[in-house]
Structures are given as structure tokens and as C-alpha cells.
Amino acid sequence: MKQIKLFIAIIIGSAVLWGNTATAGEIPAKPKIPNTPEAIEAGKKIYFRRCSFCHGLEGKGDGPVSDQLLPRPRDFTTGLFKLRTTVSGELPVDEDLFRAISRGLTGSAMQPFDIDKIKSGLTEEERWQVIYYIKTFSEDFKDPDRDPTKQLVKVSKQIPSSPESIAKGKELFQKMKCWECHGENARGNGPNAPRLKTKDGKNDPILPADLSKFWRYKGGSTVNDIYMRFNTGLNGTPMPSFTDSLSDEERWHLANYVVSLQKKEIKSGVLTTKIVKGDIPLDTENPIWATAEPIDMMMSGQVVVAPRWENPSVDLVTVKAVYNDKEIGFLFEWSDRFKDTAHKTETEVNFGAYQAALSAKPAGYHSYVKWQEIPRDIGNFRDSIAIQFSAKPMEGTEKPHFVRGDTSKSVNLWVWKSELQEEGKGSPVEDSNVNGFQKPFTPQSPEGQQVKGAGVWKDGQWKVVMVRPLTTPDKNDIQFEKGKFIPFALNAWDGSNGEHGLAMSVSSWNYILLETSTPTHVYLYTFLSMALIGGAEVWLVRRKNGR
Amino acid sequence: MKRFLSFLFVSCLVVAVCVGGVYAYDEVDVADGGSIMGHVIWKGGAVPKNDPVKVQKNQDVCGNEKPSEALIVGKDGGVKFAVGYIEKIEKGKKIVRGKSTLLTQKNCQFAPHVFTVIKGTDLDVLNSDPVLHNINTAIGGLQLFNKGQPNKDTTVTVRVRKLGQVDVTCDSHTHMKGYFSIFDHPYHATTDENGVFTIDNIPPGKYTVKVWHESWKVNGKDDDGRLIYDKPVELSQEVTVPAKGTAHVNFELK
Numbered sequence: 157m158k159q160i161k162l163f164i165a166i167i168i169g170s171a172v173l174w175g176n177t178a179t180a181g182e183i184p185a186k187p188k189i190p191n192t193p194e195a196i197e198a199g200k201k202i203y204f205r206r207c208s209f210c211h212g213l214e215g216k217g218d219g220p221v222s223d224q225l226l227p228r229p230r231d232f233t234t235g236l237f238k239l240r241t242t243v244s245g246e247l248p249v250d251e252d253l254f255r256a257i258s259r260g261l262t263g264s265a266m267q268p269f270d271i272d273k274i275k276s277g278l279t280e281e282e283r284w285q286v287i288y289y290i291k292t293f294s295e296d297f298k299d300p301d302r303d304p305t306k307q308l309v310k311v312s313k314q315i316p317s318s319p320e321s322i323a324k325g326k327e328l329f330q331k332m333k334c335w336e337c338h339g340e341n342a343r344g345n346g347p348n349a350p351r352l353k354t355k356d357g358k359n360d361p362i363l364p365a366d367l368s369k370f371w372r373y374k375g376g377s378t379v380n381d382i383y384m385r386f387n388t389g390l391n392g393t394p395m396p397s398f399t400d401s402l403s404d405e406e407r408w409h410l411a412n413y414v415v416s417l418q419k420k421e422i423k424s425g426v427l428t429t430k431i432v433k434g435d436i437p438l439d440t441e442n443p444i445w446a447t448a449e450p451i452d453m454m455m456s457g458q459v460v461v462a463p464r465w466e467n468p469s470v471d472l473v474t475v476k477a478v479y480n481d482k483e484i485g486f487l488f489e490w491s492d493r494f495k496d497t498a499h500k501t502e503t504e505v506n507f508g509a510y511q512a513a514l515s516a517k518p519a520g521y522h523s524y525v526k527w528q529e530i531p532r533d534i535g536n537f538r539d540s541i542a543i544q545f546s547a548k549p550m551e552g553t554e555k556p557h558f559v560r561g562d563t564s565k566s567v568n569l570w571v572w573k574s575e576l577q578e579e580g581k582g583s584p585v586e587d588s589n590v591n592g593f594q595k596p597f598t599p600q601s602p603e604g605q606q607v608k609g610a611g612v613w614k615d616g617q618w619k620v621v622m623v624r625p626l627t628t629p630d631k632n633d634i635q636f637e638k639g640k641f642i643p644f645a646l647n648a649w650d651g652s653n654g655e656h657g658l659a660m661s662v663s664s665w666n667y668i669l670l671e672t673s674t675p676t677h678v679y680l681y682t683f684l685s686m687a688l689i690g691g692a693e694v695w696l697v698r699r700k701n702g703r
Numbered sequence: 704m705k706r707f708l709s710f711l712f713v714s715c716l717v718v719a720v721c722v723g724g725v726y727a728y729d730e731v732d733v734a735d736g737g738s739i740m741g742h743v744i745w746k747g748g749a750v751p752k753n754d755p756v757k758v759q760k761n762q763d764v765c766g767n768e769k770p771s772e773a774l775i776v777g778k779d780g781g782v783k784f785a786v787g788y789i790e791k792i793e794k795g796k797k798i799v800r801g802k803s804t805l806l807t808q809k810n811c812q813f814a815p816h817v818f819t820v821i822k823g824t825d826l827d828v829l830n831s832d833p834v835l836h837n838i839n840t841a842i843g844g845l846q847l848f849n850k851g852q853p854n855k856d857t858t859v860t861v862r863v864r865k866l867g868q869v870d871v872t873c874d875s876h877t878h879m880k881g882y883f884s885i886f887d888h889p890y891h892a893t894t895d896e897n898g899v900f901t902i903d904n905i906p907p908g909k910y911t912v913k914v915w916h917e918s919w920k921v922n923g924k925d926d927d928g929r930l931i932y933d934k935p936v937e938l939s940q941e942v943t944v945p946a947k948g949t950a951h952v953n954f955e956l957k
Binding site: 235236244245301331332333337348352356391393394396398399400533 | 759760834835837838839840841844845846847848849850851852853854857859860864865870872874875877925926927
């Protein structure tokens with residue numbers, strides 16, 4: 157049964173992945189169908205089957221799963237749309253809606269519906285039909301004074317990217333004060349970031365984009381998409397239009413600069429670890445870390461067990477490791493807009509209730525946490541990261557369950573906690589064990605605590621180092637043996653996103669290899685066989701890549 | 704095809720006339736026009752003193768706090784920044800076009816704090832501060848427009864294309880707040896420091912005159928120290944405008 161579930165998850169996961177990487181489907185291949193009562197009627201049927209679960213039967217954005225989604229599903233009755241090619245505050249043209257439906261909105265639950273890219277998608281005709289139906293929800297579309305086709309923004313010839321253009325864009329980023337929201341390092345952590353709210357009366361927090369994370373740009377990450385956002389602004393958000401304050405050329409330069417900020421390459425694979433001379437430093441800036449080969453671990457919301465968490469903040473952690481004859485050290489780096497170093501246990505949500513609800517009701521969307529139920533103000537929960545190993549050596553490809561192990565196979569977690577770091581008493585890392593998601597971590601006895609650590613938050617980024625002896629006498633500890641593929645996984649929490657307990661980001665199992673003098677390819681075949689089976693879990697996490 | 708197109712054109716025309724017909728304002732020459740002089744007076748006893756609003760950013764330009772502009776009562780009890788208007792008027796004096804309304808941002812404050820405009824005319828928004836402002840406007844929570852204005856002494860011009868009561872905010876400076884009302888006719892005015900508004904050249908007859916005020920009743924403070932006010936106050940009265948004369952009307956806020 158477990159296998160079947162996993163299989164289904166993989167199928168869905170890969171489908172979502174394919175869809176999200178799709179960039180085409182923007183421009184219809186066939187002529188647009190006319191907006192007729194028949195088309196609207198056909199669109200209504202499609203809407204009911206495919207859209208209403210999120211957007212609600214009356215288009216108010218209040219479908220049964222809407223409470224679990226952040227950003228919320230669009231309320232079509234308002235006539236307010238973020239992604240347009242029309243001037244600030246105006247309605248979208250049909251082609252804008254077509255683009256959004258075809259592509260989906262990365263960084264949200266809105267999937268792509270282009271049937272050429274995703275099997276469960278809609279044909280072009282069906283997409284037009286549903287667009288015509290969606291437009292009936294708002295009176296604004298009936299107002300001839302507000303005809304959006306007369307409000308298209310002027311688009312000029314693209315200025316190709318060049319070092320000069322990027323340099324001009326960088327200057328404009330300063331001069332136009334983009335950093336006030338998006339941050340000096342464009343991690344979405346500018347001085348305005350904590351106070352930005354939606355203006356729709358719901359007062360939901362709305363975070364400026366972390367520009368390095370192109371996979372979370374809702375309107376697409378190409379230079380044309382970005383240029384268009386400067387023209388149109390994002391209706392309903394604090395992102396204004398800059399047509400009045402930036403010349404057309406300047407908007408292209410700025411778009412070229414933003415593209416240059418995007419993360420270029422995501423390095424996946426085995427965490428190959430070299431031996432170094434001298435001590436393993438706790439200092440995150442020690443040059444020794446620059447010599448280590450990094451890998452990027454993709455993280456997704458923990459949706460395996462209740463409470464399932466669909467709104468994770470940490471979606472990528474860069475990991476490095478080095479070792480010497482005594483110790484091994486890890487460096488973790490990830491973007492986090494706000495430094496959260498307090499933790500109020502009394503504010504924690506009783507997640508047990510979700511697990512109880514799961515057994516009481518059919519396992520459906522009830523097992524997902526509604527984000528409104530978790531306090532998301534700064535100051536309630538800590539930022540934290542944990543690296544997880546199997547507590548006992550495993551044979552072949554066998555591994556504990558990647559969410560906290562299971563009853564027969566316990567895991568050893570090194571849990572770094574920001575509030576311990578802030579207090580500065582003893583190590584900020586707790587060496588813990590757990591064997592199953594129902595249980596909290598149990599820190600080992602004081603003499604068992606052998607993981608040292610240090611964490612520094614700067615400019616919207618955490619850097620955390622953990623160091624431990626290669627081997628310990630403790631039977632609950634991972635023991636590092638050279639030349640072996642040792643599975644590890646990560647858990648991460650962003651406090652001001654309300655994350656604590658099982659509401660967290662997780663990675664699947666990956667491998668670390670402590671290099672010996674033996675060339676790596678000797679181990680390759682062993683790894684390949686492991687990877688084949690282990691790959692299943694990678695997929696499971698990958699399904700979240702686009703969110 | 705041609706027939707279809709002409710049919711389409713006619714039906715569009717019919718729809719346009721029907722839709723437009725409901726609210727259309729006819730511009731005519733007004734003979735013997737009269738005036739309304741409204742007086743908005745504070746009758747709520749001691750004038751409540753609302754705490755100043757804390758400035759969260761750019762204090763070097765904006766200062767540390769701003770006085771609350773919610774209730775400004777003159778020495779004779781007149782209330783500034785209320786909007787007086789005729790509720791529905793189908794025909795009357797000509798709308799002055801080609802003249803835009805100015806909204807300034809100076810020392811991180813919108814000025815005027817409250818004003819009125821006519822749909823289809825232009826609003827000029829001036830930034831006199833050396834800091835980033837963005838003029839984020841919304842009617843009932845629905846964005847009207849949002850323009851970034853990062854540079855000093857620049858003006859953004861926006862054609863006002865919707866009717867309604869607008870909230871003006873700046874996402875960069877959460878203390879900033881302003882209001883304007885958009886009408887499809889020219890019979891509206893904001894009260895001066897004596898609480899007086901005047902509307903002139905009205906065809907003689909019976910009208911409903913309304914007054915809008917943003918409200919001074921504080922319901923609490925939000926995370927940023929901004930005061931949360933009650934719903935805006937709306938008052939209404941029937942008035943008969945005499946030919947070439949002035950109808951006086953008093954509104955009491957309490």
C-alpha cells in the first residue's frame with residue numbers, strides 16, 4: 157500500500173514538475189474562439205470541475221482548499237489581477253488570462269493548464285471557454301469604459317543583456333530604491349519587507365520576491381516577464397508600476413540586472429567531502445569552506461504525514477562539508493528574510509489534533525495545516541536547521557523513513573536552534589534521536605552531546621556550521637567511515653513563517669562521501685544502484701521544486 | 704459578415720447607451736443656478752485628541768511621528784477634511800476638463816489629506832521628498848492604481864477612470880494616509896478649516912446632500928502603531944436649492 161501511494165505521488169510529482177518547467181504555451185497557436193453564450197456555458201462546466209476547488213463556486217477565491225493556500229486563490233469577483241500587460245490598476249486582456257492559465261503561477265498552488273505540457277491540462281479552446289466564464293464573475297469586464305484592450309502598456313524593443321546594461325540596471329536598483337523592499341542583496345529582505353500587507357482588507361502579509369529564486373517568480377522569470385512587471389506593477393500588491401519614473405530603456409537594463417541576480421546553477425549529487433589539514437573551523441567565513449565543493453539540497457513542505465505543510469519558506473539549502481583525521485564539519489547556507497531567534501513553546505500549535513483529525517476523517521485535505529492557524533508574526537518561533545542520519549549503519553540501499561525515521565530504524569539528528577545560538581550558552585546544536593514522526597526529538601544525555609556549532613544571520617541569509625568527531629562511543633550516533641556513501645537528509649524551519657514541529661521543510665535522502673585517496677569512480681557503481689532506488693524519494697521532493 | 708458586424712455595432716451601442724444611461728451626467732448651461740453652503744460642525748463635546756502616528760522609516764526626512772489628521776476642528780467647531788456632495792444629479796454645469804488635481808507628498812504626508820476629483824480627469828501626484836514613495840490607491844480594498852515614485856520633484860499623472868471613495872497609502876511609509884472621492888459630476892467640495900464647503904451653479908430644485916468623513920473613532924492600533932479607525936461617517940440631508948439663492952445646510956458630527 158505504501159508503495160502504491162509513493163508511486164502515485166511520484167506520478168503527480170513529476171507531472172507538476174514538467175508543468176512548472178514549461179515556458180511555452182504563452183501564445184495561443186490557434187486563433188482565439190469568439191466569446192459566445194455557448195463558450196461561456198462550456199467554460200462554466202470546466203470551471204466547476206477544474207477551478208472551483210480552489211477558486212470557489214462563485215469565483216470568490218473561497219473554495220474548500222483555499223484556506224491551506226498561500227498566496228490565496230484569486231477572487232475573480234474583484235476584477236483584480238496581478239499578471240497583466242495593461243497599466244496599473246486596469247483589467248487584464250484575455251491573452252493575459254490565457255498566459256496565466258497555460259503557464260500556471262510558480263510559487264503558488266496554481267498549476268499550468270497547457271495540455272501540450274501537462275496531460276491533465278486543457279485544450280486552447282477549453283482555456284478560452286473558461287476565461288470567458290471567469291470574466292462573468294466581475295462586473296468590471298462589462299464596463300465599456302474599462303476595456304483593457306485600450307489600456308495595454310507600451311512595449312519597446314528589447315535591449316539585450318550585456319555587462320554594461322547589467323551595470324546600469326544595478327545602479328538603477330539602488331537609485332530607484334528597489335532594495336527598500338527587495339533588499340540590498342535582493343533576498344526579499346529590505347527594510348520595508350516586514351510591514352508589507354495586502355490592501356484587500358484581509359491584511360495578509362505579502363513578501364517581496366527573493367530575486368535569486370527565479371523558480372518562485374509568479375509572473376515568470378524571463379527578461380520579458382520581468383520587464384513587463386516594471387511596466388504593469390502587480391495589482392493588489394505593494395509592487396508598483398515604474399512606467400512614470402523609469403524610461404523604457406532603463407526598465408530593460410533593470411530587467412537584465414534582475415536576471416543576472418537569479419541563481420545560475422543548482423548543483424545536485426553526492427556531497428563529496430575532502431580531507432583538510434588543521435582544525436575544522438566553527439567560523440562560517442573561514443577560507444577553508446571555500447575549498448569545499450557545495451551541493452544544493454532542494455527542500456519541500458513536509459506533506460508526508462499530518463500536519464501536512466504546503467507553505468514552506470526554505471526551499472533550497474547549500475551544503476558543504478570537510479573533514480580531518482578527527483572531526484567532520486558541515487556548512488549550511490540558506491536564504492531567510494528575517495532573523496528569528498526567539499521561541500515561545502506556549503504558542504506552538506497542537507499538531508496532535510491534526511493527526512487525530514486524520515484518523516477521524518478520510519485522509520484528505522483536512523490533514524493540511526491552514527496557514528491562518530499558525531502565528532506568523534516575527535518573534536514566536538525560532539529559525540532552525542537539522543541534519544539527519546540513520547542512527548545505525550544500513551545495509552545496501554536500506555534507509556529509515558526520511559521523515560524522522562520509523563519504529564525499527566531510528567535517526568540521529570543534529571538540530572541547530574537559533575535561540576540557543578542567541579543565548580550563547582553551550583552548543584547551539586542538540587544531538588537528538590527519534591524513531592517516527594509521532595514523536596518529538598529526544599536530545600541525548602549531556603555527555604552524549606558532541607556536536608559543536610555556530611550560526612550567523614546576515615543580509616537575509618543564515619550560515620550555520622556543525623562539527624562533530626568522526627566517531628563516537630555512542631550507539632545512537634552516526635559514525636563516519638571513509639569511502640562509504642552515508643545517507644543524510646535535512647529539515648529546516650523558518651520561524652516567522654510559523655514553522656515549528658512537523659510544519660517544516662524537508663529534503664529526501666542524499667549521500668555524503670568522505671573521500672579517501674581511492675578515486676571516486678570505484679564507488680560509482682555502488683552509488684548508481686543505490687541511486688536507482690533512492691531516486692524515488694528525490695522525485696517526491698522534486699515535485700515541490702516549482703513552488 | 705458585414706451584416707453581423709453592423710449588428711454587433713448596433714448591439715454594442717445599445718448596451719453602451721443602456722449601461723451609460725443609468726448614471727450619465729448631462730452637461731448643460733445652467734440658468735438661475737443656486738448654491739449650497741454646507742457647514743460641518745463638531746458636536747461631540749470635548750474634541751478627542753488622537754495620538755500621533757509613529758514613523759517607521761526615513762525619520763531624517765519624515766520626522767519621528769506625525770499628528771493624526773483624522774479630526775481637525777476649527778475654533779468655531781468647524782470640521783476640516785469632510786467631503787460634501789450632491790448624491791445623484793443627472794444634469795448640471797459643465798465639467799472643467801484639462802485641469803488636473805494635485806496631490807503632493809511632502810515631508811512624508813499626503814496633501815491635501817482629503818480631496819475630490821471627477822472621473823475622466825487627471826490626478827497629478829508630486830513627490831517632493833528625497834525618499835521612495837509609492838502611491839497605492841484602493842476603492843474598498845480593490846486597487847485603483849499603484850505607482851512607484853522613487854525620486855524627488857517628480858510628478859506622476861493618472862487618469863481617474865472609476866467612481867468611488869479612495870484610500871491612499873504608501874507601502875514604504877505605513878503612517879501615510881489620505882483619501883479622495885471620485886464623482887461623475889462637478890457638485891462636490893471638501894470642507895475648509897472652518898468646516899465650510901460650497902457648491903455652486905446648481906439647477907434649482909430638490910437634492911440629497913451628503914457628507915463623508917473618514918471617522919475619528921479609534922478602534923485600536925495595528926502592528927505598526929497605526930490607528931485603526933471606525934467606518935467612515937456618512938450623513939445625509941434633503942435640500943432645496945433656490946434659483947440664484949443659497950441653501951444653507953448644517954451637518955453635525957458627534
